[in-house]
Amino acid sequence: MQTVLTLMRELSIQCNMTLHQSEIMNFLKEEHYDIAVVDAFNPCAMLVTEKLGLPFIAFFPTIMANAYRIGMPSPLSYSPLFQTQLTDQMDFYGRLRNTLTFFVSLVILKKMDSLFDGVIKEHFPVDSRPNIPDLHLKAELWLYNVDFTLEFPRPLLPHVQYIGGLLAKPVKPISQELEDFISESGDAGFIVVTLGSMFSSLPLAEFIKEMNGGFAQIKQKVIWSYQRSKWPQEVEIAPNVKIMDWVSQNDLLGHPKLRLFVTHGGMNSLMEAVYHGVPVLGIPLLGDQKENMVRVKAKQMGTYILPGQLKADNFAGTIQHIIENKSYKTSAMKLQAIRRSQPFPPDQQLLRWVEHIIQSGGGGHLHPYSYKLPWYQYWLLDVILFLSSSSSPWSSTSL
Incomplete structure (x- = not known):
């Protein structure tokens, strides 16, 4: 993880330099693009689109390593987290490892995001400063460069699509x-x-x-x-x-x-x-x-x-x-x-989804309401607290 943090630190430095390129940024604004498709591994790509005021589609280059960040249902009992080297068939110790990794990852993600705090403060006004977690939820559509032939089956949200295999194609003669x-x-x-x-x-x-x-x-x-x-x-x-x-x-x-x-x-x-x-x-x-x-x-x-x-x-x-x-x-x-034998080749799937997002004016109709819930409501902690409270009607009912 130290290697990842070092990489993100370098990306934040590059991001600061990118946003300082006023000539390029002004040119991009003047082009009046409908939407941007960005490599979402680098948070700077999302910051650039935010600076340009553009809606964006996020492309992630590999397996779903950021499921938690985009509000994806990820049962720890069968959804292995990145860096665990686990499969979806875990024994007790595998599930324990997966659970502990989840809590550690929360700390790591917070540290990663903080590396871009200086960039955000320098290039965005106080009253409209974005944060990296919210930008992950702002994407109109998420595209992942993987396929269920390799990835383990898991629940997906409506605005998450797997399009792996874009480069694979029928062969041509070799020399x-x-x-x-x-x-x-x-x-x-x-x-x-x-x-x-x-x-x-x-x-x-x-x-x-x-x-x-x-x-x-x-x-x-x-x-x-x-x-x-x-x-x-x-x-x-x-x-x-x-x-x-x-x-x-x-x-x-x-x-x-x-x-x-x-x-x-x-x-x-x-x-x-x-x-x-x-x-x-x-x-x-x-x-x-x-x-x-x-x-x-x-x-x-x-x-x-x-x-x-x-x-x-x-x-x-x-x-x-x-x-x-x-x-x-x-x-x-x-x-x-x-x-x-899948119904649509990945390139057609990519094209149709991007066209759908543009023609429908964004992907808001695909986003779950969970994006707007406070964390304690998402995890039903308020309900659990109510049911476990000594003053709840359940506890006073005589058997």
Whole structure:
């Protein structure tokens, strides 16, 4: 959580700089937009729309990590909170952990929001200063980059929609160079490895050495997205590995000879894997990636290895286990069928909901009245106090 707070502190500094860009802010005001669609992970996006006086639709890039903030019903008995690494099937200690995490998260959220207090005081007049919690409730519509193929089932409010899988699409032919490389694998097939845009810029020589050593022990060919200029000079690339600065991930995931996808566990990558019915081996590095991989494992579509536990032998063994155990492929194909048979593709769903919000003049008709209730009424504390009071009619009724 300290990492999250550090990130939010940096975002608040950037936000102050953004709101000081008067030329850009004035330009945006003069355009008279109908609505804004913002990345709601960064609170600054909501502050910018508030400064512009624009209604906004909030897009969240991953699982519902902020359910409490948007007033979402979240029974702690089966709705795992972010950072717990729990599934929806919790034993007593899991429910206890989930409950304690909820109370700790209230403190963390308050601390996160306070990091933007200075920005709000500097850029908004005293009589109209917004606060971050209220801005979360002000969104006309909430869109989440996830899907129930991976996310655990849970109650949703009318103005909350899942639209994960926007990047997944039918495959296009890959280059002849790659086809020739893949054909050399024979029936063994090949593996695709992409670990996110930031991975190759990190000093991870020992980690790369272990991964490369694991790939050298398997019979599959490996196509690995990694900047050659960043490759550690002391590590000799395994003979079955092809390093490329960039790969067409979606097209490779749909190739008939693909056997496994090794990924950091970003949601876009996982939704592409679901679309193509591909088993997954995750190496979660940061952010939401471990939580995402918990869901992949719970859905029996794959498993994961934490970076600090990855060694060449256990890496190679896990790869062989997933490929040889056909249950992973069977689960992946089942999730693919669920994903592809949904009534509307995610891009159509996104378009229709945004059009609906604009044409209906906002999403107020979708917002529950709970947004206006004081917290003690929401949790029925006044009713509980009345029923438990010694002066209540229940306590004076003779049996």
